[in-house]
Amino acid sequence: MSTTTKREPQTEAVAGPVQRRGDVVFAGLAKGAGVLIMVALAGVGLFLLIEGAPAITASGDQAYGNDNIVLFVWPLLFGTLLASVIALLLAVPLALGVALVISHYAPRRIAKSLGYVIDLLAAIPSVVYGLWGAFVLAPAILPSYQWLAGHLGWLPFFEGPATTGRTILTASIVLAIMILPIVTAISREVFAQTPRMHEEAALALGATRWEMVRMTVFPYSRSGVISGIMLGLGRALGETMAVAMVLSVGIGVVTVNLISPQNPSTIAANIALNFGNASGTKINVLVFSGLVLFVISFAVNFFGRWIAARGQVKG
Amino acid sequence: MSSTITPPGPRADRDSMPLTNPQLPALAPWLAGVIAFGLAALTGLLLGWGWVGTAVLGWLLLLVVLPVWSLLVEGERRAKDRFVTTLVWSAFGLAMIPLVALIYQVVSKGAAVLSAEFLTYSMRGILGEGGGIYHALIGTFIVTTCATIMSVPIGVMAAIYLVEYGKGKKLARWITFLVDVMTGIPSIVAGLFAFALFTLIFGPAIRFGFGGAVALSVLMIPIVVRATEEMLKLVPDELREASYALGVPKWRTIVKVVLPTALGGIVTGVTLAIARVAGETAPLLIIAGTTTSTNFNPFEGRMMTLPVFIYSSVTTGGKYAAENEARAWGAALVLVAIVMILNLVARVIGRVFAPKTGR
Numbered sequence A: 001m002s003t004t005t006k007r008e009p010q011t012e013a014v015a016g017p018v019q020r021r022g023d024v025v026f027a028g029l030a031k032g033a034g035v036l037i038m039v040a041l042a043g044v045g046l047f048l049l050i051e052g053a054p055a056i057t058a059s060g061d062q063a064y065g066n067d068n069i070v071l072f073v074w075p076l077l078f079g080t081l082l083a084s085v086i087a088l089l090l091a092v093p094l095a096l097g098v099a100l101v102i103s104h105y106a107p108r109r110i111a112k113s114l115g116y117v118i119d120l121l122a123a124i125p126s127v128v129y130g131l132w133g134a135f136v137l138a139p140a141i142l143p144s145y146q147w148l149a150g151h152l153g154w155l156p157f158f159e160g161p162a163t164t165g166r167t168i169l170t171a172s173i174v175l176a177i178m179i180l181p182i183v184t185a186i187s188r189e190v191f192a193q194t195p196r197m198h199e200e201a202a203l204a205l206g207a208t209r210w211e212m213v214r215m216t217v218f219p220y221s222r223s224g225v226i227s228g229i230m231l232g233l234g235r236a237l238g239e240t241m242a243v244a245m246v247l248s249v250g251i252g253v254v255t256v257n258l259i260s261p262q263n264p265s266t267i268a269a270n271i272a273l274n275f276g277n278a279s280g281t282k283i284n285v286l287v288f289s290g291l292v293l294f295v296i297s298f299a300v301n302f303f304g305r306w307i308a309a310r311g312q313v314k315g
Numbered sequence B: 001m002s003s004t005i006t007p008p009g010p011r012a013d014r015d016s017m018p019l020t021n022p023q024l025p026a027l028a029p030w031l032a033g034v035i036a037f038g039l040a041a042l043t044g045l046l047l048g049w050g051w052v053g054t055a056v057l058g059w060l061l062l063l064v065v066l067p068v069w070s071l072l073v074e075g076e077r078r079a080k081d082r083f084v085t086t087l088v089w090s091a092f093g094l095a096m097i098p099l100v101a102l103i104y105q106v107v108s109k110g111a112a113v114l115s116a117e118f119l120t121y122s123m124r125g126i127l128g129e130g131g132g133i134y135h136a137l138i139g140t141f142i143v144t145t146c147a148t149i150m151s152v153p154i155g156v157m158a159a160i161y162l163v164e165y166g167k168g169k170k171l172a173r174w175i176t177f178l179v180d181v182m183t184g185i186p187s188i189v190a191g192l193f194a195f196a197l198f199t200l201i202f203g204p205a206i207r208f209g210f211g212g213a214v215a216l217s218v219l220m221i222p223i224v225v226r227a228t229e230e231m232l233k234l235v236p237d238e239l240r241e242a243s244y245a246l247g248v249p250k251w252r253t254i255v256k257v258v259l260p261t262a263l264g265g266i267v268t269g270v271t272l273a274i275a276r277v278a279g280e281t282a283p284l285l286i287i288a289g290t291t292t293s294t295n296f297n298p299f300e301g302r303m304m305t306l307p308v309f310i311y312s313s314v315t316t317g318g319k320y321a322a323e324n325e326a327r328a329w330g331a332a333l334v335l336v337a338i339v340m341i342l343n344l345v346a347r348v349i350g351r352v353f354a355p356k357t358g359r
Helices: A008-013 A021-057 A069-105 A108-123 A126-151 A168-192 A196-204 A209-238 A241-246 A267-277 A281-314 B008-012 B028-047 B051-074 B076-111 B116-120 B134-165 B170-182 B187-202 B209-234 B237-245 B250-278 B282-287 B306-316 B321-357
Strands: none
Touching: A021 A281, A021 B134, A021 B170, A021 B187, A021 B209, A021 B250, A069 A108, A069 A168, A069 A209, A069 A267, A069 A281, A069 B076, A108 A168, A108 B076, A108 B321, A126 A168, A126 A241, A126 B076, A126 B306, A126 B321, A168 A209, A168 A241, A168 B076, A196 A209, A209 A281, A209 B076, A209 B187, A241 A267, A241 B306, A267 A281, A267 B187, A267 B282, A281 B170, A281 B187, B028 B051, B028 B076, B051 B076, B076 B321, B116 B134, B116 B321, B134 B170, B134 B209, B134 B250, B134 B306, B134 B321, B170 B209, B187 B209, B187 B282, B209 B250, B209 B282, B237 B250, B250 B321, B282 B306, B306 B321
């Protein structure tokens, strides 16, 4: 019986709940399913650890020509973080704008349909984004890179040479498009939860719409937006196919030059590109890099959810 | 309202102290847009810029023209408001560009390849033209079905535990939290997990369809749990209490009353989850592998799937790169169509069954 609901006194008045066999079995099954999920999550970490452990001693040819595993993982980790951070810088301002349009600026009638349209962006499979990024966006964006290299070449980011569109900046743009719907979805949800009274009070005091948004919506939804950004970051870190298909990879490169043909690869893309040909310890090396990715994205998601949960209690 | 008065108007009789501030006409943003983009088009034509440069210039002009006009007439605060409004709407417009461009490209390039042969032939023994995605369609269907069969019972039961049994318990709180975290697992990590698991069981270099299904389940279960949990929470407590009052055991109440009430929402959630995993590439690339022939047995041998087909078509390169790319676009169109139809079906189911949730 529901012993922990609000109506505790009444249920306790009954002389103890009757235990039926069906109830016990069903409750056990339900609990088992819940525990299985926890076990699965622990299993992901455990099996990656088992398969990745032999990689710690790998060196030379087995570690793709690096002296040890750290030297192998570091450039990939750098590429992963670089691509994700650029994607965030591009996506977050846009996502906040789109979320504001849907929650506050668009007329009520069409706001919902606009939301659906943005959700469509999330529905498109990542491999299709990769295909589009590699064969449509990359050639189309090359002139802009040449312009950047020509006019802003003194900045380390745009050193060039701009000979291909398949750069880490293009990959980041594709990533940005992919995480935009996630950040938008969470932001617009928390924007819409702003108490109506706060908004109306601001408007009644003569605030313009922007002042109303800045004074009531933003302070109220700060933690929600931050958690949305964290979740978007988590998604960008783990995104594989778009990067693998778009990027023209240089081996072991660590550079902030965003538009050269020699780009740092990302962990996920590197696994996808090399797993098919790998054998022996190389597989362990790749699995180990996957473990690193798992730990990082787990941490990012963990903090994202934690901030969200903390914000909910406060609100 | 002095909505049609021209800017100098209200200034002239300022001493009459009007009750309303001077305002720009309602059409002002559009007017400013026409002026800004007209000027940009003129400059672009004169200097021979591409349409990208012209559009950027037009947008920058708009960001200047409208706030400055507003500043002259309405004052600083309104000008700032108009500036932000323009920014916010242009963010939305900018976000639409990739969506429209992508769908246009996929449809126009994919439709050229689509034919009866494309859908009913596999790639067995084919190097240049011809061939199709039959094997990949079958593979995607089998792997996704296996994943669904595994994920739905586990996901729904876990959600039942969270809502019906675990309320307020520590274990349930942890599961809820971990399910949330699990939705963020990178898909390639799920693939590596399945690979590591089956390598330990069956030995190295294992590739088979069922492994892909296991990997997809890891991604699918959290989505199913979230969706089901939300729906079960919407079932009114009165229904449960009415059932208990009739002496129905709790598990029969859940099976016969709670689940049917929430069924529409659960089916919607499951359909969305299927749409999500049907497009996953990375885990299948790792554990299901690639092949050119049709394989109906998920427990034996490599199995091609649609997303992996797209990926491997464009990465093989070589002599027939053009034909391979064309086939990839065709497969992309089919995949996007499948995912969109699933999404649409989910929305329709959600709408049809919506009143049952009681809200």
